[in-house]
Amino acid sequence: MTIKFCSQCGSGKIESALPPGDDRAREICADCGYIHYVNPKVVVGSIPVWGEQILLCKRAIEPRYGKWTLPAGFMEEGETLAEGAKRETLEEAGARISIEQLYASYSLPEISQVYVLFLARLDDLNYLAGSESLEVKLFHEHEIPWDELAFVAISEALKRYFADRVKGSYTPHFSDLRRAKIR
Numbered sequence: 064m065t066i067k068f069c070s071q072c073g074s075g076k077i078e079s080a081l082p083p084g085d086d087r088a089r090e091i092c093a094d095c096g097y098i099h100y101v102n103p104k105v106v107v108g109s110i111p112v113w114g115e116q117i118l119l120c121k122r123a124i125e126p127r128y129g130k131w132t133l134p135a136g137f138m139e140e141g142e143t144l145a146e147g148a149k150r151e152t153l154e155e156a157g158a159r160i161s162i163e164q165l166y167a168s169y170s171l172p173e174i175s176q177v178y179v180l181f182l183a184r185l186d187d188l189n190y191l192a193g194s195e196s197l198e199v200k201l202f203h204e205h206e207i208p209w210d211e212l213a214f215v216a217i218s219e220a221l222k223r224y225f226a227d228r229v230k231g232s233y234t235p236h237f238s239d240l241r242r243a244k245i246r
């Protein structure tokens with residue numbers, strides 16, 4: 064991401080340069096010398112399970128408006144991963160969950176995102192579409208709208224989940240999702 068203004072002094076003179084001892088160029092304020100480090104963002108979310116069914120949200124926002132996704136979003140400052148997953152699930156699906164285990168982590172280096180998804184149990188059926196969702200619905204495996212999923216990380220996690228369910232064991236996993244797969 065390109066920085067236009069210095070968040071420290073408001074200057075518009077931002078230059079790309081290699082700070083002493085660093086191994087890559089950074090955006091540096093020419094007026095106050097502040098170095099603007101830009102690091103990946105964490106997208107945290109859950110796979111909310113109710114018996115044989117999974118809770119998905121239909122997106123009411125861009126990108127991927129109208130596509131289905133697991134409740135997930137950018138982690139906020141001051142919260143833990145598990146708190147972030149619960150908050151996103153409550154915000155997007157109006158659902159309360161109990162975290163069961165860490166399940167999946169995906170690195171998307173080209174868009175500077177890291178996904179962390181938890182397996183979770185829905186506490187009850189009082190879910191309700193939040194402002195970022197058009198609809199929230201429970202799906203059996205055969206009902207999953209595979210061609211209408213919003214993000215490749217979501218389809219990866221769901222494919223893995225249903226394969227693990229057949230085996231009866233849910234092993235945490237990680238993988239790298241590169242541009243070719245991101246669409």
Ligand SMILES: [Zn+2]
Nearest residue numbers: 069072092095
């Ligand atoms: Zn500055």
